[in-house]
Each structure stands twice: as structure tokens, then as C-alpha cells.
Amino acid sequence: MKKLILILGMVLLAGCSTKFTYNNLDWLVHWYVDDYVELSDQQEKLFDQHFANWMDWHRNQELAKYVEHLKRLRSDIEKGTLTAQSIADHLWASRQHWERLRDHVSPELAELAKNLTDDQVESLFDELNEENDDIAEQLAEAESKSDAENEKARIADIEDGISDYIGKLSDKQQAIIKQHAPDFHGTRALWLSYRRDFQKAARALIDKRNDMPDFEAQFIVLLTHPDEFRSTDYRQLQLQNTALYGRMLEQVFYTLSDKQKNKLINKIDDMISDFEYLMRND
Numbered sequence: 001m002k003k004l005i006l007i008l009g010m011v012l013l014a015g016c017s018t019k020f021t022y023n024n025l026d027w028l029v030h031w032y033v034d035d036y037v038e039l040s041d042q043q044e045k046l047f048d049q050h051f052a053n054w055m056d057w058h059r060n061q062e063l064a065k066y067v068e069h070l071k072r073l074r075s076d077i078e079k080g081t082l083t084a085q086s087i088a089d090h091l092w093a094s095r096q097h098w099e100r101l102r103d104h105v106s107p108e109l110a111e112l113a114k115n116l117t118d119d120q121v122e123s124l125f126d127e128l129n130e131e132n133d134d135i136a137e138q139l140a141e142a143e144s145k146s147d148a149e150n151e152k153a154r155i156a157d158i159e160d161g162i163s164d165y166i167g168k169l170s171d172k173q174q175a176i177i178k179q180h181a182p183d184f185h186g187t188r189a190l191w192l193s194y195r196r197d198f199q200k201a202a203r204a205l206i207d208k209r210n211d212m213p214d215f216e217a218q219f220i221v222l223l224t225h226p227d228e229f230r231s232t233d234y235r236q237l238q239l240q241n242t243a244l245y246g247r248m249l250e251q252v253f254y255t256l257s258d259k260q261k262n263k264l265i266n267k268i269d270d271m272i273s274d275f276e277y278l279m280r281n282d
Helices: 002-013 019-023 025-033 041-079 084-114 118-143 147-166 171-183 188-207 215-224 232-253 258-280
Strands: none
Touching: 019 025, 019 258, 025 041, 041 084, 041 258, 084 215, 084 232, 118 188, 147 171, 147 232, 147 258, 171 232, 188 215, 188 232
16 A cells, blocks of 8 residues: 555656646556556445545645745745755655655555455565565675675766756766765665565554454554654664755755756746646646
8 A cells, every 4th residue: 555655656746747647647546556456346436536535635735835845946946045954954845745645645545455355465465575576686686796886876876866857967066976976875775674564564454454443543553654664774874865965966056057057947847837737727
């Protein structure tokens, strides 16, 4: 069920990709869910009802918050006041968007989990376990590489992520990224451990769903408190990486050319325009 929240979050929070994607999210989510579990006609009808309500809520209450947030970000960029602290604030605001979405859909997801058959539960967790095994293989492959190879890959990932928003990076911007890249902590193994622990707890609850009068209440608590499954080391390294990323972005920001700055602002304006369109049009 957390996977379903993630697909919702990725599409709803990543600029919605396009207006088309947002307005056709129902069939996209069905396509995604089918990879994990085959719903019965009755279950699909219930899911569709919940999904329609989620979309109404999101369009009518959440999109305006995204627009307001993006306008604040745009203002910081235009005024040249984007600092490591303001970047941290924007990242926190983005997390709040995600958490509101997660908390809003969790009660209905708990209801859907309650009504899964044993075969559907097996299908869901078999698929999740296969994904975990694939991730573990990727981690083992990364560990077999040299530190220099992994650092090169990390630099490429960071450069790709930033260039998507500002265009081709200058030599100075590349140097800033290369300077900071070695200080980032690898957390993927800790993330996989967290993912497995969360799924183990979810499976334990779902297996007892028919014998627990308060199953839905407990499952909601599970979905809305995932950080309890993150180890102390994982949380600390995440905080350190986030702070480092903010400092790096601040330095990159103050090297932006007018062309890069305009590209970034235009990207934000496009997202604002899309959100405002979606607010006006069902």
C-alpha cells in the first residue's frame, strides 16, 4: 500500500509531469497497481470511488498550496535570496505536501488492505520481495566497484539532476559538484533495510487483518509513521546529506548565468501554469 502512495506522490508532486498525466492519473495508477495485485470487480469499484475523492480533494485543496509554494521559490530565485537555509525550508515544505497526501489517503488504503484476499496478499509481497532482491543485487554490484567509480556515478547523477532545471553546467558549477560529491553518504543499503522492515511490519498486520477489530486504525498508524522504521544512523545521514545538498545548491545558484536563471524560472512558471489550469478545469 505504501507503493501506491508513492506512485501518487511521484506524479502529484513532481510537477504532475503534464496536465495530461494528472487528468489521466486514474488509468496510470490502475496500470501500476496491476503489477502488484489483481483487484476484483468489487475492489476495483471501491478503489475508483476512493480515487475520485482523492483527486477532488487534491485538485480543490492541495494544488493552491503547490502554487503558493512555487511562487515563494520563484521569488527567492528572482531576488537572489536562495540560501542553504531557504533551500532547506523549501525541501521541508515539499515534504509537508507529501505528508498531507499520505495522511489523507491512508484511511482508504487501510480499508482496501482489509479487503485483500490471501492470494492477493501473497502476490503483493512476492512482488515487493522480488524488487528488494533486485535492489540488493544493484547494491552488491555497486559495492564491487571502486570508490572512484562510485564517486563518478554520483557526480553524474547530481549533474544530471541539476542540469534538468538550468541547462548545461559551467566548468565552475561542475567543480562545485565535484568538490561536494565525496562528502555525501551512501544510504541506499540503510534505505533497503528500512524498506524491508516497513514491509515486514505491514505484512504482519495484514496477515492478522481478519482477527483484529482495530486493524484499520493500526494500519493507518503504520502508514502515517514510516519514520519509526528508519534507523538512527539512516536518519542522521539523511539530515547530513540534505544539509550538504543545500550548501552545494546555494553555491551553484550564485554562479547561474542569466540564461540558466531564466530557464529555471521558466520551469517553475510552467509548473505554476499547469497547476493553475488544473485548479480551474476538472
